[in-house]
Amino acid sequence: MLMFKNKLFTFLLTLSLSIFSQAEVISVEKFHNQAFPESELRWQTLWLNQDLRIKAEKLLGHSFKELRVRYFGQNKRTAWILDEIGKELPITIGVVIENNQIIDVVILEFRESRGGEVAYPFFTKQFNNLNLFINEEDYKLSHDIDGISGATLSVRAVKRVAMLALLFHQQTNFSQSSSQ
Amino acid sequence: MFKQTLLAAAVTTASVSIYATPTSEDMWQKIQEQQTEIKALTTQLNETEIKISAAADAIENNVSAGSKLAAWAEKTTVGGYGEMHYNNLDNQLDGGKDDKDELDLHRFVLFFGHQFTDDVRFYSELEVEHSISGEGQVGEVEVEQAFVEWDYSETQSAKAGTFLMPVGILNETHEPDTFYGVERNSVEKNIIPATWWEGGVSLSGEIAEGLSYDAALTSGLYLEDGKYKIRDGRQKAGEAKADDFSYTARIKYTGIQGLELAATLQYQEDILQGETHSSGATNIDGVLLETHLTYQTGPFALRALYASWNLDKALSATKTGADEQKGWYIEPSFKATEKVGVFARYGAWDNQASDSADSEITQLDLGVNYWLADSVVLKADYQNQTVPKGQDEFDGINLGVGWSY
Numbered sequence: 335m336l337m338f339k340n341k342l343f344t345f346l347l348t349l350s351l352s353i354f355s356q357a358e359v360i361s362v363e364k365f366h367n368q369a370f371p372e373s374e375l376r377w378q379t380l381w382l383n384q385d386l387r388i389k390a391e392k393l394l395g396h397s398f399k400e401l402r403v404r405y406f407g408q409n410k411r412t413a414w415i416l417d418e419i420g421k422e423l424p425i426t427i428g429v430v431i432e433n434n435q436i437i438d439v440v441i442l443e444f445r446e447s448r449g450g451e452v453a454y455p456f457f458t459k460q461f462n463n464l465n466l467f468i469n470e471e472d473y474k475l476s477h478d479i480d481g482i483s484g485a486t487l488s489v490r491a492v493k494r495v496a497m498l499a500l501l502f503h504q505q506t507n508f509s510q511s512s513s514q
Numbered sequence: 515m516f517k518q519t520l521l522a523a524a525v526t527t528a529s530v531s532i533y534a535t536p537t538s539e540d541m542w543q544k545i546q547e548q549q550t551e552i553k554a555l556t557t558q559l560n561e562t563e564i565k566i567s568a569a570a571d572a573i574e575n576n577v578s579a580g581s582k583l584a585a586w587a588e589k590t591t592v593g594g595y596g597e598m599h600y601n602n603l604d605n606q607l608d609g610g611k612d613d614k615d616e617l618d619l620h621r622f623v624l625f626f627g628h629q630f631t632d633d634v635r636f637y638s639e640l641e642v643e644h645s646i647s648g649e650g651q652v653g654e655v656e657v658e659q660a661f662v663e664w665d666y667s668e669t670q671s672a673k674a675g676t677f678l679m680p681v682g683i684l685n686e687t688h689e690p691d692t693f694y695g696v697e698r699n700s701v702e703k704n705i706i707p708a709t710w711w712e713g714g715v716s717l718s719g720e721i722a723e724g725l726s727y728d729a730a731l732t733s734g735l736y737l738e739d740g741k742y743k744i745r746d747g748r749q750k751a752g753e754a755k756a757d758d759f760s761y762t763a764r765i766k767y768t769g770i771q772g773l774e775l776a777a778t779l780q781y782q783e784d785i786l787q788g789e790t791h792s793s794g795a796t797n798i799d800g801v802l803l804e805t806h807l808t809y810q811t812g813p814f815a816l817r818a819l820y821a822s823w824n825l826d827k828a829l830s831a832t833k834t835g836a837d838e839q840k841g842w843y844i845e846p847s848f849k850a851t852e853k854v855g856v857f858a859r860y861g862a863w864d865n866q867a868s869d870s871a872d873s874e875i876t877q878l879d880l881g882v883n884y885w886l887a888d889s890v891v892l893k894a895d896y897q898n899q900t901v902p903k904g905q906d907e908f909d910g911i912n913l914g915v916g917w918s919y
Contacts, residue, residue, distance in 0.1 A: 450720070451724070456770060
C-alpha cells in the first residue's frame with residue numbers, strides 16, 4: 335500500500351509539473367484589429383433573405399437559423415466570425431476576405447477535446463488566396479485542403495465556415511466594389 | 515382689346531408673385547426645418563433598426579427563452595456511428611473452425627453529450643455490438659465512454675469517469691468513415707487491445723504548440739485463470755476489479771501539417787488483480803509501449819504502428835511465451851478522388867512472443883473505400899493471413915457500409 339501511495343504521489347507530481355502552458359483564446363477585438371489595423375470596431379449586418387438562407391443551408395448541410403449575420407467591413411475587405419460544430423461543440427472561426435479571396439483564417443476558440451490542430455498556422459494558412467467555386471449548387475473551395483489525422487470533423491467544420499464566409503462576402507457592398 | 519390686355523397683365527403679375535425667389539431667411543428657415551426632419555427620421559431609423567435587431571434577437575433566442583426543454587436541448591448533443599459487415603472468409607486449416615460467412619450489424623453507437631457550463635461537460639458513447647444482446651445472444655450493450663470533463667484552463671482539462679485509453683491510432687478515433695478496411699485492424703485489436711476503455715481520472719493538455727500530453731490513473735486489466743491474451747484482460751469498467759491500478763502517459767506531436775507522432779507508456783501493477791492462476795502465475799505487472807505515426811500529404815497517406823507488452827515472466831507458466839506480446843503494421847493509402855481511396859496494410863502480431871516457437875500471425879489487407887458522402891462510406895477488402903502451423907487461417911473478402919453523424 336505504501337508503494338502504491340508513493341507511485342500515486344509521483345504520478346500526480348508529474349502531472350502537475352506538466353501543466354505549464356496557457357494558450358490564448360483570441361478575442362473579437364483582437365481579431366478585428368488584426369483584420370483592420372487602427373480602425374474603429376464597427377459591426378455591419380447582413381440580413382439573410384430566403385434565397386441566401388437556402389444557399390447557406392445547402393453549403394453547410396444543416397439548418398441556419400440566424401436572421402442576420404454581423405461582420406466587419408471596410409473598403410473591399412470583410413471579416414466574419416462564425417460558429418460551426420465539429421464533432422459536438424462549436425468552433426469559433428474568424429475569416430477575413432478581400433477581393434472575394436480568403437486572406438486569413440483564425441480559430442478564435444476551440445472547445446472540443448480533440449482536433450485542436452486546426453488552430454495551427456500550418457493548417458489555417460492553406461486557406462489563403464482561396465475563393466469559392468459554385469457548380470450546380472455544389473460549393474467548393476478553389477483548392478483542396480489537406481486534412482489532419484484524428485481531426486476530420488474539425489477540418490470539415492473550418493472548410494464549411496470558410497466557404498460560408500466567402501458566400502456571405504459576395505452578398506455585401508464590400509464585394510461589389512471589389513468586382514469592378 | 516383693352517380687356518384682353520388687362521387680363522394678360524393681371525395673370526403675369528399673379529405669376530410673378532407666386533414664383534418669386536425666396537429670401538435667404540426663407541431658405542434658412544426651410545433648411546432648419548428639413549434638418550430637424552432629417553434628425554427625426556434618423557432617430558426613427560435608428561430606433562427601427564434597434565427594434566428590428568431586438569426582434570431578430572428575440573426570434574433567434576425564442577426557442578431557448580420560451581422553453582426549458584429547448585434550453586436543455588441546446589446544451590445537449592446527439593451523434594453516432596454504425597457499421598454493417600459482410601465477411602466471406604475461408605478457413606485454410608483442415609478440421610479447423612467453420613468458414614466465416616456472415617452478415618453482422620457489427621456496431622450501432624449513439625453519442626450523448628451535455629454542456630453544463632462553458633468549462634464543464636459530459637460525454638458518453640453507448641454501443642450495441644452485433645445487433646442483439648441478452649441471455650444467450652451474440653451481442654453486447656456497452657457504455658464505452660461516460661465521463662465528465664472540466665477545462666480548468668484554456669489548454670488543460672481533466673476527466674473523470676469511463677473513457678477510451680489514450681493509445682494507438684484507432685482506439686479513440688474509430689468512426690468507420692475515418693479508416694480503411696472493413697474490420698478494425700488486427701494488430702490494434704489483439705495487442706493494444708482496441709477498443710479499450712477503463713474507469714478513472716485523467717489530465718490532458720497542450721504543452722507547446724503541436725505538443726500535447728495525456729496522463730491517466732485508471733482501473734487495470736484482469737486476466738482470469740487460464741487466460742493470457744492481453745485482449746482478454748479488458749474489464750470494460752463493469753464491476754472491474756480494482757485491487758491494482760494502471761498508469762498511462764502519452765505524448766503526441768502534431769505540429770507539422772499532416773503529421774502525427776505519438777508514444778504511449780503504460781504500467782500495469784498486476785493484471786491478475788491479486789489472484790493466482792492455477793498455473794502458479796501470480797503478481798504479474800507489465801509495461802505497454804506503443805508508438806505510431808500517421809502522415810498525410812495530398813492524396814497520399816501513411817499509417818504505421820508498433821506496440822509491445824512486457825509482462826512479468828511468471829505469466830509464461832499460464833501460457834508459454836505470453837509474457838511478451840507485440841505487433842506492428844504499416845498502411846499506405848492513396849485517395850484517387852475525393853470519393854475513392856485505396857489502401858494496402860501489412861501487419862504482424864504475436865501473443866506468445868517471448869519464446870522461440872513460431873506463434874506470429876501476419877495479415878495482408880488490400881481494399882477500397884468509397885465515400886458516398888463525407889461521413890458515409892462503402893468498403894471492400896481482401897485479407898490474406900499467414901499463421902503458425904495448425905492454427906486457423908482466415909482468408910477472403912469483407913464488405914461493409916459505415917456512417918457517422
